[in-house]
Structures are given as C-alpha cells and as structure tokens.
Amino acid sequence: MDRNTVVSALEQALTEVLERPVTGLDGHVRLFDDLHLDSTTMLEMLMALEDSLGLVVDPEDLDADDFVSVDTFTTFVLSSLSTARAAS
Template sequence: MDRQNVVTALEDALTEVLERPVTGLTGDVKLFDDLHLDSTTMLEMLMALEDSIGLVVDPEDLDVDDFLSVETFTDFVLAATFEEMTA
C-alpha cells in the first residue's frame, strides 16, 4: 500500500463517517482543526479503515501525534501495515 492509496481510503472513510464528501486531502490538512474530528469520529474512521483496507490497530499503539494531520496519519497507517506484514 502506498501513500496515495492510504489518502484515498482516508477520504472514503471520512466521507462515510462525516456524512459529507471529503476529497482532495493534502498532507497538511489538520484532522481535528480543519476537518473538525473528535475522538468519536476518529474511532469511527479507524473502524471504517479496518473494514476497507484491513487496518488493524492496537489501542495501546495510538498516539495523539499520529492524528495531527493527513501526513502524520498516513505515516501511522503505513507503519502499522508494514508491521503487520512483517509480523
């Protein structure tokens, strides 16, 4: 999975969770500030990503810094999927 695939999956998940179209995300978009996510919508987004791309996240591995922006979240997803592939 590459960065663009993660961003596309993120756009799809956010569209589902926020019930409005989310497209054209760039790395500098802030998830909480720009998209107005909260902890509940963040968890819903993670569950949507679990369903769509098979993302498996251990709650112990979650760090608020991973959710600062599209770029930091994409890095988090890529690291999580890499760890899963090498486990």
C-alpha cells in the same frame, strides 16, 4: 501499499463518518482542527479503515501525534500495515 492509496481510503472513510464529501486532502490538512474530528469520529474512521485496508490498530498503541495531519496519519497507517505484514 502507497500513500495515495491510504489517502484515498482515508477520504472514503471520512466521507462515510462525517456524512459529507471529503475529497482532495493534502498532507497539511489537520484532522481535528480543519476537519473537526473528535475522538468518536476518529475511532469510527479507524474502524472504516480496518474494513477497507485491513488495518488492525490496538487502541493502546495510539499516539495523538499520529493524528495531527493527513501526512502524520498516513505515515502511521503505512507503518502499522508494514508491521502487521512483517509479523504474519
């Protein structure tokens, strides 16, 4: 899986969770500051990504630094998916 696939899935998840179109995300978009996410919408977004990407996230493993921007979140998702595939 590549970064573009993750960003596309993120746009879809955010569109669903925020109930408004979210497109054209670039890596510098800040999830909380620019998109106005909060902890509830972040969890809803993670659940949507679990469905679309097969992402499995243990809430205990979440780090606020992973959710700063589209870039940091995409890196987190790719790392999580890579770790999950290596474990199976």
